[in-house]
Amino acid sequence: MRTMQGTYSFRVLAKSLFVGSALAAATDSYTTLTSTTTVATSTTTITLTLSRIASSSASATTDSSIDPPTQARLLASSTFTTTSALPSTTMGSSFQSEVLNSTNWYRAQHEAAPLTWNSTLADYAQDYAKGCIWKHSGGPYGENLAANFASPTLAIDAWGKEEHSYSYRSGKFTEEDGHFTQLVWQNTTQVGCGLVQCDNDAHAGVKGAYLVCEYSPRGNVDGQFKYNVDKPGMEDDGTLGLGGASNMHDGAREMVVTLVVVYVIFALCFLC
Secondary structure (H helix, E strand, O other): OHHHHHHHHHHHHHHHHHHHHHHHHHHHHHHHHHHHHHHHHHHHHHHHOEEEEOOOOOOOOOOOOOOOOOOOOOOOOOOOOOOOOOOOOOOOHHHHHHHHHHHHHHHHHOOOOOOEEOHHHHHHHHHHHOOOEOOOOOOOOEEEEEEEEOOHHHHHHHHHHHHHHOOOOOOOOOOOOHHHHHHOOOOOOEEEEEEEEEOOOOOOEOOEEEEEEEEEOOOOOOOOHHHHOOOOOEOOOOOEOOOHHHHHHHHHHHHHHHHHHHHHHHHHHHHO
């Protein structure tokens, strides 16, 4: 009986170890799956940036505003996100810092002075954003709108990337780059933004996070683009400044000088 009991105990122990291993494997598998899902979601959020942005207001229009399209303008073929949660950024100093840091980073690339926060503009933006209306307010300020984004930084990044659509040669407003031109407008000195979570999804409404930014003095003034929207590294007089264009120019110049020196050395060696 002792031998059988020992055998039975050994079998129970073996089964327990097997079950424990299976549970551990299942736990590892679940953890891996959860981790993969989290990474995919995170990657999607970062890559998608915005699923909906409004055309920037322009002073060139007779009613001082341009209504955005009723449907979301897609930034890319995969630009869509199902999340509608309010970004973790809280309204306050951290929100102000995030807006100013992102905004002034783009302005620095285009030799524009940094903006300062204006509470009056912020109150105006917040009050208008609470209405969750997907069109421009038509107010006295420059205005950029964005909806369904992961953070204010990603919204401002989407505005800044509109530079690719802007023509420095023509220097005119278009709905494809109006956010960018307002963002880096030289004459603008102050900004204030509002951020709300909208639940309605009406024809002209917004669902999800809604960012409204007001600028003063307003940008996108007809006939003033060439004086207020500089290429990266360009000064007001058109000369190369300290930005990317200047660095590119200096690098090209150094390359030309090097090639000339090499050519002269080879020429002298050939003559010798």
